[in-house]
Amino acid sequence: MMLSSLRIASRRTAVARTSIRAASAWAKIPQGPPVRITEAFKADSFDKKINLGVGAYRDDKGKPYVLPSVRAAEEKVIASRLNKEYAGITGVPEFTKAAAVLAYGADSSALDRLAITQSISGTGALRIGGAFLARHYPGAKTIYIPQPSWANHAAVFKDCGLEVEKYAYYNKDTIGLDYEGMVADINSAPDGSIFLFHACAHNPTGVDPTPEQWKEIEAAVKAKGHHAFFDMAYQGFASGNIHTDAFAVRHFVAEGHNITLSQSFAKNMGLYGERIGAFSVVCADAEERKRVDSQVKILVRPMYSNPPIHGARIAAEILNTPALYDQWLIEVKGMADRIITMRALLKDNLEKLGSKHDWSHITSQIGMFAYTGLTPEQMDQLAKEHSVYATRDGRISVAGITSENVSRLAEAIFKVKG
Numbered sequence: 001m002m003l004s005s006l007r008i009a010s011r012r013t014a015v016a017r018t019s020i021r022a023a024s025a026w027a028k029i030p031q032g033p034p035v036r037i038t039e040a041f042k043a044d045s046f047d048k049k050i051n052l053g054v055g056a057y058r059d060d061k062g063k064p065y066v067l068p069s070v071r072a073a074e075e076k077v078i079a080s081r082l083n084k085e086y087a088g089i090t091g092v093p094e095f096t097k098a099a100a101v102l103a104y105g106a107d108s109s110a111l112d113r114l115a116i117t118q119s120i121s122g123t124g125a126l127r128i129g130g131a132f133l134a135r136h137y138p139g140a141k142t143i144y145i146p147q148p149s150w151a152n153h154a155a156v157f158k159d160c161g162l163e164v165e166k167y168a169y170y171n172k173d174t175i176g177l178d179y180e181g182m183v184a185d186i187n188s189a190p191d192g193s194i195f196l197f198h199a200c201a202h203n204p205t206g207v208d209p210t211p212e213q214w215k216e217i218e219a220a221v222k223a224k225g226h227h228a229f230f231d232m233a234y235q236g237f238a239s240g241n242i243h244t245d246a247f248a249v250r251h252f253v254a255e256g257h258n259i260t261l262s263q264s265f266a267k268n269m270g271l272y273g274e275r276i277g278a279f280s281v282v283c284a285d286a287e288e289r290k291r292v293d294s295q296v297k298i299l300v301r302p303m304y305s306n307p308p309i310h311g312a313r314i315a316a317e318i319l320n321t322p323a324l325y326d327q328w329l330i331e332v333k334g335m336a337d338r339i340i341t342m343r344a345l346l347k348d349n350l351e352k353l354g355s356k357h358d359w360s361h362i363t364s365q366i367g368m369f370a371y372t373g374l375t376p377e378q379m380d381q382l383a384k385e386h387s388v389y390a391t392r393d394g395r396i397s398v399a400g401i402t403s404e405n406v407s408r409l410a411e412a413i414f415k416v417k418g
């Protein structure tokens with residue numbers, strides 16, 4: 001009796017509490033779209049299902065990979081028992097100095113006129129860059145991004161207050177670069193426009209200009225007085241060589257462009273969740289650098305005051321310790337090579353099955369992603385009938401392919417595409 005009357009009393013209080021709640025301010029907020037792949041993949045109980053939608057490297061067993069150089073650097077950082085004081089607004093200087101050398105090269109003329117800040121990985125660097133251009137770029141506040149581009153580019157730049165336009169990049173028919181279209185769009189944009197270029201391993205297509213094409217692109221950009229903003233999220237991870245992958249960035253700087261650059265250490269160091277990156281502005285001279293640096297600080301301070309220190313310390317330890325640096329170079333190449341091998345295996349398997357289709361783009365593309373050329377309907381069929389999950393644009397993450405699942409994947413693609 002006692003207990004049930006107590007229950008009734010507490011229920012009454014609960015009712016009374018809800019009834020005095022104010023109407024929700026969020027009542028009219030619309031539901032955003034679901035994250036399709038993850039949910040469908042999770043719901044599938046087939047034990048040989050394949051997830052090719054993830055944007056992170058997996059080892060040949062399909063497992064997340066922590067680089068041994070990263071483990072060693074992290075142990076050194078922890079053993080140093082450093083304090084947890086705030087970093088400065090632009091981050092850990094040992095990290096940013098080394099990140100600049102990695103991107104621009106040790107002998108670059110840009111290094112002593114470079115304003116650089118640590119950032120919340122590549123996305124954060126793009127965000128600071130977008131905000132910097134929106135506030136300080138003297139020309140039109142429109143940024144041209146490739147068609148297609150990483151899905152977050154348009155979202156980040158729009159949220160920075162920039163107008164976003166597209167330039168031709170991908171040719172559906174050749175599953176390759178629409179080089180003529182790209183140069184034509186560079187030429188027809190108003191003088192002094194902002195162009196966003198993927199430095200290497202274009203996401204989502206895996207299609208990059210050749211060095212010769214980059215040289216022509218640079219000449220076109222210079223002739224029009226455009227500003228080049230490079231997004232380098234995959235340095236070393238694309239070809240296996242940090243210098244090869246930085247070709248476009250270094251070529252533009254050598255040709256006199258005062259570029260802006262976003263760097264990420266998510267992929268090449270596997271530091272995804274540590275959120276470590278950098279944004280830099282090449283300036284005319286040290287005096288200009290000082291002014292630009294002060295404005296970057298004015299942008300960063302109200303966003304997050306100063307960046308987290310742990311990932312920066314790990315990356316700095318690797319970049320500044322010769323033995324760890326050499327080890328890291330080998331490990332980055334190991335990741336790039338596994339991806340290159342999986343591309344070749346997928347193509348071989350498709351050809352062995354008797355596919356009459358030309359799959360050469362699978363191996364000519366570079367980086368984590370491959371554009372298969374499959375239609376949205378064919379991608380749906382892959383998911384429904386073969387438990388192979390990826391985005392509907394036909395992009396697959398090659399990092400999700402393993403020696404074990406590659407033949408089943410090839411069979412599934414063959415059944416869908418022929």
Ligand SMILES: Cc1ncc(COP(=O)(O)O)c(C=O)c1O
Pocket residue numbers: 055120121122123124150198203231233264265266272277
């Ligand atoms: C082209 C491109 N830019 C930037 C990023 C940013 O990644 P993060 O913020 O994890 O460094 C990615 C990640 O997938 C990317 O593909």
